[in-house]
Amino acid sequence: MDPQEARRILDEERERGLSMIASADSSEALDAAKVGVLGRKSRFSQVQRALGSFDPEDRKRLGMAANELREALQSALDERSRALAGAEQARLLEGDRIDVTLPGRRLRTGSLHPLTIVEDEMVGIFTRMGYRVEEGPEIEDDWHNFEALNIPPDHPARTMKDSLYVEIPGFLLRTETSAVQIRTMESQDPPVYIVAPGRTYRREAVDATHLSVFHQVEGLAVDEGISFADLKGTLETFARALFGPDRRVRMNPDYFPFVEPGCQVAVSCFKCDGTGCAVCGNGWIELLGAGMVHPKVLENCGIDAERYTGFAFGIGVERVAMVRHGVSDMRMFVEGDVRFLQQFQGAGA
Amino acid sequence: MKIVVSWLKEYCPTDLSSDELAELLTAKGAEVEEIERPWDRLKGVVVARVLEVRDHPNSDTLCLARVTAGDAEREVVVGVRNMMPGDLVPLAGPGATVPALPEPLSARKIRGVVSDGMLCSPWELGITTEHTGILVIPDDLQPGTDFKQAYGLDDSVLDIEVTPNRPDFLSVIGIAREVAAATGVPLRVPDVALDEDDEKADEVATVEILDLERCPRYLARIVRGIGHSPSPIRVQARLTASGMRPLSAAVDATNYAMLEIGQPLHPFDLARLKGPGIVVRPANDGERLVTLDGVERAFTSDDLLICDTERPVAVAGVMGGAVAEMSGSTADVLLESAWFERGGIQRTRRRIGLSTEASTRFERGTDPEAVPLGADRACRLIAEWCGGRVLAGSVEAGGAAERRRVSLRPSRASLVIGYPVSAADAARAFDRLGMACEVEDQDLVAVEVPGYRVDIEREVDLIEEVVRVQGYERVGSTVPPVRQVGGVPPAYGFRALLRGSLRRSGIREVRLLSFASQEDMEMAGGDDPIRITNPLQADEAFLRTRLLPGLLRSVQRNVYRHVRGVALFEVGTVFRMKDGAADERPSLALAMTGPASQTWAEPPRSFDFFDAKGVLEALLEDAGVRHWSVGPPAGWPFHPGRSAAILAGEDALGMVGEIHPSLVERLDLGGRVAAAEVDVQVLMAHASSEIEVRDVPRFPPVRRDLAFVVDTATPAAPVQAALLEAGGDLIETCLLFDVFSGPPLGQGKKSLAFSIDLRAPDRTLTDEEADAVVRRIAERLASEFGAELRAG
Numbered sequence A: 001m002d003p004q005e006a007r008r009i010l011d012e013e014r015e016r017g018l019s020m021i022a023s024a025d026s027s028e029a030l031d032a033a034k035v036g037v038l039g040r041k042s043r044f045s046q047v048q049r050a051l052g053s054f055d056p057e058d059r060k061r062l063g064m065a066a067n068e069l070r071e072a073l074q075s076a077l078d079e080r081s082r083a084l085a086g087a088e089q090a091r092l093l094e095g096d097r098i099d100v101t102l103p104g105r106r107l108r109t110g111s112l113h114p115l116t117i118v119e120d121e122m123v124g125i126f127t128r129m130g131y132r133v134e135e136g137p138e139i140e141d142d143w144h145n146f147e148a149l150n151i152p153p154d155h156p157a158r159t160m161k162d163s164l165y166v167e168i169p170g171f172l173l174r175t176e177t178s179a180v181q182i183r184t185m186e187s188q189d190p191p192v193y194i195v196a197p198g199r200t201y202r203r204e205a206v207d208a209t210h211l212s213v214f215h216q217v218e219g220l221a222v223d224e225g226i227s228f229a230d231l232k233g234t235l236e237t238f239a240r241a242l243f244g245p246d247r248r249v250r251m252n253p254d255y256f257p258f259v260e261p262g263c264q265v266a267v268s269c270f271k272c273d274g275t276g277c278a279v280c281g282n283g284w285i286e287l288l289g290a291g292m293v294h295p296k297v298l299e300n301c302g303i304d305a306e307r308y309t310g311f312a313f314g315i316g317v318e319r320v321a322m323v324r325h326g327v328s329d330m331r332m333f334v335e336g337d338v339r340f341l342q343q344f345q346g347a348g349a
Numbered sequence B: 001m002k003i004v005v006s007w008l009k010e011y012c013p014t015d016l017s018s019d020e021l022a023e024l025l026t027a028k029g030a031e032v033e034e035i036e037r038p039w040d041r042l043k044g045v046v047v048a049r050v051l052e053v054r055d056h057p058n059s060d061t062l063c064l065a066r067v068t069a070g071d072a073e074r075e076v077v078v079g080v081r082n083m084m085p086g087d088l089v090p091l092a093g094p095g096a097t098v099p100a101l102p103e104p105l106s107a108r109k110i111r112g113v114v115s116d117g118m119l120c121s122p123w124e125l126g127i128t129t130e131h132t133g134i135l136v137i138p139d140d141l142q143p144g145t146d147f148k149q150a151y152g153l154d155d156s157v158l159d160i161e162v163t164p165n166r167p168d169f170l171s172v173i174g175i176a177r178e179v180a181a182a183t184g185v186p187l188r189v190p191d192v193a194l195d196e197d198d199e200k201a202d203e204v205a206t207v208e209i210l211d212l213e214r215c216p217r218y219l220a221r222i223v224r225g226i227g228h229s230p231s232p233i234r235v236q237a238r239l240t241a242s243g244m245r246p247l248s249a250a251v252d253a254t255n256y257a258m259l260e261i262g263q264p265l266h267p268f269d270l271a272r273l274k275g276p277g278i279v280v281r282p283a284n285d286g287e288r289l290v291t292l293d294g295v296e297r298a299f300t301s302d303d304l305l306i307c308d309t310e311r312p313v314a315v316a317g318v319m320g321g322a323v324a325e326m327s328g329s330t331a332d333v334l335l336e337s338a339w340f341e342r343g344g345i346q347r348t349r350r351r352i353g354l355s356t357e358a359s360t361r362f363e364r365g366t367d368p369e370a371v372p373l374g375a376d377r378a379c380r381l382i383a384e385w386c387g388g389r390v391l392a393g394s395v396e397a398g399g400a401a402e403r404r405r406v407s408l409r410p411s412r413a414s415l416v417i418g419y420p421v422s423a424a425d426a427a428r429a430f431d432r433l434g435m436a437c438e439v440e441d442q443d444l445v446a447v448e449v450p451g452y453r454v455d456i457e458r459e460v461d462l463i464e465e466v467v468r469v470q471g472y473e474r475v476g477s478t479v480p481p482v483r484q485v486g487g488v489p490p491a492y493g494f495r496a497l498l499r500g501s502l503r504r505s506g507i508r509e510v511r512l513l514s515f516a517s518q519e520d521m522e523m524a525g526g527d528d529p530i531r532i533t534n535p536l537q538a539d540e541a542f543l544r545t546r547l548l549p550g551l552l553r554s555v556q557r558n559v560y561r562h563v564r565g566v567a568l569f570e571v572g573t574v575f576r577m578k579d580g581a582a583d584e585r586p587s588l589a590l591a592m593t594g595p596a597s598q599t600w601a602e603p604p605r606s607f608d609f610f611d612a613k614g615v616l617e618a619l620l621e622d623a624g625v626r627h628w629s630v631g632p633p634a635g636w637p638f639h640p641g642r643s644a645a646i647l648a649g650e651d652a653l654g655m656v657g658e659i660h661p662s663l664v665e666r667l668d669l670g671g672r673v674a675a676a677e678v679d680v681q682v683l684m685a686h687a688s689s690e691i692e693v694r695d696v697p698r699f700p701p702v703r704r705d706l707a708f709v710v711d712t713a714t715p716a717a718p719v720q721a722a723l724l725e726a727g728g729d730l731i732e733t734c735l736l737f738d739v740f741s742g743p744p745l746g747q748g749k750k751s752l753a754f755s756i757d758l759r760a761p762d763r764t765l766t767d768e769e770a771d772a773v774v775r776r777i778a779e780r781l782a783s784e785f786g787a788e789l790r791a792g
């Protein structure tokens, strides 16, 4: 091979090599092309091997040309290789394609009962205010359910609602969780700050607005210097935590034998802010009964009614849940219909 | 209590509208539930004179009346022929409306004759509740006069919810007193001026009380020679609007006076009283009396009877007897006005199951001081409406109790209410309420409690009066300084934890009624249930001994309503009788049925035993119960081959399993139902919330998958327990990852495949060490279960 032929070969190999590389349509074809243009048996390698036999001038000149050609081919190879890899991956990805509109795989989801959710929220507000939860039996004796609460046997309040009695003489299903007040005060000296959530019973036919079994959160504070204003402020704090910061509280006189003065407490409507709407009617939502603990009740529990005063309140959990979530039929709470329950998915702690 | 507003304003002449009155009374504790306007639809009815009454040409029952309301004459068809020419009658011409009819009147043809309007009965006008004849107007009114105007029926009625502590609100005067206190408009007293006869009542009849405790005061007045006519139209309208039935003028007078003053009154026909004399005494056991409602009732010695000198004539404070009942021929009346002890009336009322306007008032407490006032007012009305002579004076036994004196310390009132109250403030409030008081010193106000305020017994009752008069809206808003950290007791928090766990396991919480039926008892196999003595319905005869029956019924309701895949739980109390006392225990139950798979991505399957058990396992883990075991089959109502008791040591934690197919069929549940029930108290006793952290291992594990072939009947749990024991401390985890039977295994064989991680805390285990452990395991399982380690 003479320098002239070498030069021709290099020129031919450039053209042939670039075209082979360009036409390689797979990584295998590209590997073959690489062997063909730059491999040991390639004409390019023959030229390189022949360089040593040329005179220095030609060697230098053709050596530079060969290097330049190798770099050009190498870079064409690299570029083609990248292009082919990209296409390859694209093909693989295409084959991996799924229908992303199909629903996701998930665990079954449970839910808490709306009364649990509401009770937890109410209890949570009071425990954050420093109140402790107390519980008591659902079957109560006459003393804790009535007498100690200033409701002696011939008291007209006993006729206000019908109670369910059990076969154990002197025992009944508690009509209020107020009985827990008595149990707590009998066993603990003031200060007392408690809430008593729980089930209560009434002899009533179940319909859209009545249940024979329902839930209350009863509150009690007994300490030195507790006033009616403390009751109002506490319930205001509670109502704002539950229904929003702008809520106002209104108290009207009402009667419960175990409190004096007693009141019925309404909260300005969270839907209409007190202007009147379908939820509230006249702008106020009647929420609960409350009052200052009757001194007779304190005395019944062995507490010095001159030194200590207190307030108590009882909130119906069903009532709050109904107002809150627009439940129109109370039977929904006790039927266990999944179509009702699933609407509370995700709610609650 | 229904209060007619115009009546109220007779005693407290305020300008306030009905709506304003309602708001004011509600703010003072007499909650107005509704404002009724019974004569709202009474429009266009005028007074007309009957000119002629003649037969309807085409009817035997109807007649035609020619009338004039001062203008043109018109002819109307009338159904009842009780009016005469010259009578005044209410005429509703075309376009007029009346309370009883939904549509305005129009001229229409009745049996071929055009009736130009209608003559009205008292019922159509909303004056009585009974449909009698046409109202013949007794008053001398000009024809053409508007009927509604003439009788002041542009009126409304406040329906007030009276709390049991305020029986004084069961009267017009009582409500007027409250309005007077709130507005400052002075209260008027009822007119009781009497023109008494020379004859003296106490010379005609006698009164004797044999039980002064049950009847501390009894007073009788006598009216002779009464006439018999209906009471005035406006009176009838007011009685009807107040919820009472107008009868005769004399009886209406006693009811009217009672509604006004709150003192129940009872008229006897004097001629039918033996003696004539009244004896108030306890009944003899078994003594009988036919009451005014025609029912013969028997009494006990705890009932109080009003008798004449020979026999009972009334049940004290509840209802009169038929023997001395007023009738159309009664000429002389003995009017009873008495004060009975509350509790006794309540007991009698309950015992005989008869509640009347009188008993309602007596059992809540009446005013002993109103006894003469009520009698005088009724006599005055009888004399006015029925004529007759009111005999001089009264016959009385017993008397009013002395008024209670209760003191108030303004300093105490300030403390309780939460804003400063001075002696003068308090005195002003009592003055407004018409209660006499005396400021004894700066911190002592003594109040004389009027008889009608049965609720005021001690200082705190006066404090309430002060804040009530001043207005609850004046009360400020403060929060007491609570010096403790709030929180929940462990049992309460534990139940919340269980609910959270079950919810995360995909189950929905229900809260069901606590009652159970006889059928539930059989379903649950419940022992020692607690019976409810006065259930409203038969299916609520017991308290539930288990949660499962109620839960299954709830599942059933969902299945019937075509809900797919039902999974429910309840955490609640169950009740049992234990040594004659109630044993209440917190319990937990869950039940699941139907499709368990949720999406296209899972193979379809239904809930079965292992779903319930898996939920239970997660629950036990969340609760921190580390040591528990599976016991024998759970028994009814579970499937004998697909259920188990769950034990923690010796204690029964609960049971898990599929519901027995026969019960599934009886409840028509359609397929397998997996369920569990757990005693929360036992669960909590075995729970631990302690977390003791061990170091995270630094050396790699050696993992070996071992498949053992055992008999199909061999349960997996003891195999795994033996494996762990044989493996010793080096076994870190052991997962049963496959259970398989069929070829190539022989008949009656199954393979249990465990994946075991072996690890030492202080070094990397060698293969030799691992092999030694595997050998130990294989030997143990071979000897104990005949297990064969499969090559793998």
Ligand SMILES: [Zn+2]
Pocket (backbone or CB within 6 Å): A269, A270, A271, A272, A273, A274, A275, A276, A277, A278, A279, A280, A281, A283, A284
């Ligand atoms: Zn509203």
